[in-house]
Amino acid sequence: MSAPLPLSPDALADRLAALLAATPPEAGATAVRVALDGPDVAAPERLAAQVADRLPALGRSTLVVPAVGFLRPASVRLEHGRTDPDARYTDWLDVAGLGREVLDRVGPGGPGDVLPQLWDVERDRATRAARVPAAAVVLVPGALLQGVGLAFDVVVHLRVSGPARRRRFPAEQQWELPAFDRYDDEVDPAALADLVVLADHADRPALVVQGRYA
Template sequence: MDGPVEADTARLADAIAQELENSAVPVARVSAKDFLRGRSVRLEYGREDPDAVYDLYYDFPALRREVLDALLPDGRHTWLPRLRDPHTDRSVRTPPQPAPAGTVAVVDGRFLARDDIREAFDLVVHLDVSVNALGRRLPPEEAARVTGAWSRYLADAEPAKHADLVARFDHPDRPALRP
């Protein structure tokens, strides 16, 4: 579940995970925000640098290694729910979770249709949010850096072009699938 507003992607991913679990499908529910790089790396250029948000915030190699690749048929069949606590900037030291055969990873976050992570997913849902709606819906302390990073992401990665489903999400109470 790829989108600029973390609360939206998390809520939708939680709903999907719940539906899968209700159907007796084992689920590995993960948020990209739990796979951040260390504070010294992600904030090297300051809190407000949108390029740092896009290039340095998320540890996508760790997300692939510890969750997505681990759940492949030839993977190790255990996965890590979290890597780093963003508030303490420390490893959470969560023990690996067992993954029975057929476990589905449901992941939410920003920038999930980038070239370096997209091919690790079987299905990508991209939430298309206009710049005006983004400005209204992001927490004020995140607005400048996330809007700049998201604009770069849209130009560089073209997520709507690569996603399996695209939902117009200016109004979460009235989403609309785009053709």
Template sequence: MRLEAITWDRLGDLLAERLLDLAPADGAPWPRIAFDGAPAGRPGDLARRVSEALRIRGRPSLVVGTEGFLRPASLRLEYGHRDVEAYYNGWYDTGALWREVFGPLEAGGDGRVLPDLWDPDADRATRSPYAQLPPGGVLLLHGPFLLRHWFPFDLSVHVLLSPGALRRRTPEAEHWTLPAFERYEHEMDPAGTADVLVRADDPRHPAWSG
């Protein structure tokens, strides 16, 4: 796969232009986009950049991060604070994401999306109000391991880091999570299955294919 050098601003513009003409396959009026990648790759930054580019073009969007859908600590940390299996399979409340984010954006849905559910620092519900995404509005969901849950994405973007870059850019206290990302790459091949690939080993000089 050939990757081309690009700037983050240009990438945001190109993705926004692509989304303007994107029609969901299931007939829903809300395109749903994945920004998949390890926290060290900062896929949320790219999602917010695309959101701003869409705003300039007159298209509404909603950025949602899966960190707002972590499960309560009593469930998330049941097997300890550094259990790789739990991190890979049990930290994120995928049921709530289906119910509160994807369900309202199905064909026939009402477009009322809950932007977050759980505050992991306070370990309690956020009580955030629902956000109304108008027809034609775009969901920009960012977080790790997004491409293993059969979420109905209309376009997927994977932010890739090499193993060395992932280790360098991940805080040392979180190095215990690295085997989970290695497993994800092995089981799901997100770099090969995503519609758009962004290589971000050097955060100043990304490259992309899409």
């Protein structure tokens, strides 16, 4: 594990892109499968977009597949109400769908194309999206992505500490806090990740290199 390296947001995206560009896919796989795992306040989708913008110049085509396109139907997610933190932790993400339609398809022996979105949360119905060819790097930004058996090759965890979550989560998302506390306690996502972005302050991130990059 490296010491935390303070970076500007742009320098962080540069550094992550450089590391991912130098990472080969698993034998027999189409793509390097990368999770950008963090709560909404850490903006994992924005970081994924910034990294994706940089990778083509480094010789790696990129596809961003947000995990929010693989949430389960409202009848399952909200069975116990709209603000149940246990359901947020265990019932929101369609783990099987994300694995089947994205990660397995670009992994070893997969056909090499993916479904970019399975469920339209706003309309609460299947999107009927067409499959698209995968790129050399597939980035999956989202929350609570570790510890559920998803086949990622690289995990970038956007670490927002408990006190910072309580400070930064907007009022309408405060009910989610116990889910992220439970995630820290049961999964310890920062320990499992290959790269940890210390994101208590959005404008002053720091990068910890560990796992496969140590």
